[in-house]
Amino acid sequence: METHVPHVNEEENEDPGAAPYGNFINYYTFNPPENRLSLIPETLLENIGLGSELVLILDVGCNSGDLSVALYKHLSHEDAPGSDFSKREVYLLGCDLDQDLIFRAQNSNPFPQNIQFIPLDITDDPESRIVLESYFGRFGCPRFHLCTCFAVTMWVHLNHGDAALLSLLSRLASLCEYLLLEAQPWKCYRSAARRLRKLGRSDFDHFKTLEIRGDMAAHAREHLEKQCSMELVQSFGNTTWDRSLLLFKRR
Numbered sequence: 165m166e167t168h169v170p171h172v173n174e175e176e177n178e179d180p181g182a183a184p185y186g187n188f189i190n191y192y193t194f195n196p197p198e199n200r201l202s203l204i205p206e207t208l209l210e211n212i213g214l215g216s217e218l219v220l221i222l223d224v225g226c227n228s229g230d231l232s233v234a235l236y237k238h239l240s241h242e243d244a245p246g247s248d249f250s251k252r253e254v255y256l257l258g259c260d261l262d263q264d265l266i267f268r269a270q271n272s273n274p275f276p277q278n279i280q281f282i283p284l285d286i287t288d289d290p291e292s293r294i295v296l297e298s299y300f301g302r303f304g305c306p307r308f309h310l311c312t313c314f315a316v317t318m319w320v321h322l323n324h325g326d327a328a329l330l331s332l333l334s335r336l337a338s339l340c341e342y343l344l345l346e347a348q349p350w351k352c353y354r355s356a357a358r359r360l361r362k363l364g365r366s367d368f369d370h371f372k373t374l375e376i377r378g379d380m381a382a383h384a385r386e387h388l389e390k391q392c393s394m395e396l397v398q399s400f401g402n403t404t405w406d407r408s409l410l411l412f413k414r415r
């Protein structure tokens with residue numbers, strides 16, 4: 165049986181020819197939810213003043229839903245039913261462009277009352293905006309309280325270019341009060357492009373012409389702070405794959 169080496173990152177370890185959008189199957193066997201969750205405090209919602217009765221979370225690029233479900237449990241204190249937190253209602257919407265991954269997420273969803281998974285390409289405007297606005301609108305909210313975007317930015321950037329990366333960040337900022345972002349560092353881009361070349365496939369459409377390169381977390385921060393009225397409020401440190409987890413807040 166094939167085993168994955170845990171210390172290498174997804175772009176080294178997987179075949180981007182088969183997963184050109186990062187839509188890896190069995191992603192969580194080599195990057196388990198714990199790698200990210202261990203950095204995120206269980207009390208995150210309370211810490212940022214979201215201890216209120218209703219909290220809406222959007223997880224963009226949720227893959228097969230493992231991290232979304234684990235995050236929901238982590239933040240909603242599902243495991244502590246007698247606690248004060250049990251009065252609070254947390255709802256999570258996970259979206260991903262890969263229909264098959266979404267089927268898997270839907271079929272293994274342990275909390276269908278509170279967690280929903282839908283197929284959606286976040287770069288598809290106005291479709292994605294309409295769908296997401298209608299979700300929080302149903303709850304009478306002007307936006308999501310928290311949006312998480314783990315390991316998605318590089319795939320949008322490689323497949324659609326600089327402008328698409330910036331509009332993804334702007335879109336996310338417009339959809340939420342808080343944004344928790346894990347942007348892949350530049351070395352991952354090189355690995356992803358190299359692997360594609362090794363397979364004899366043409367390079368990602370935009371790789372060579374990307375002007376936004378280098379410190380990707382810093383670029384994301386600059387755009388969110390200068391163009392999207394957000395500010396960095398906390399860094400939760402780096403994952404085992406050396407990626408920072410940054411929390412931004414709407415100003």
Ligand SMILES: C[S@@+](CC[C@H](N)C(=O)[O-])C[C@H]1O[C@@H](n2cnc3c(N)ncnc32)[C@H](O)[C@@H]1O
Pocket residue numbers: 174185186187188191224225226227228231259260261262265284285286287313314315316319320
């Ligand atoms: C590397 S995986 C990360 C999965 C998950 N966020 C995590 O960190 O555990 C990237 C995911 O982003 C999804 N994705 C890529 N581009 C997307 C887009 N434009 N809209 C929605 N999902 C996208 C892929 O299908 C894939 O499941």
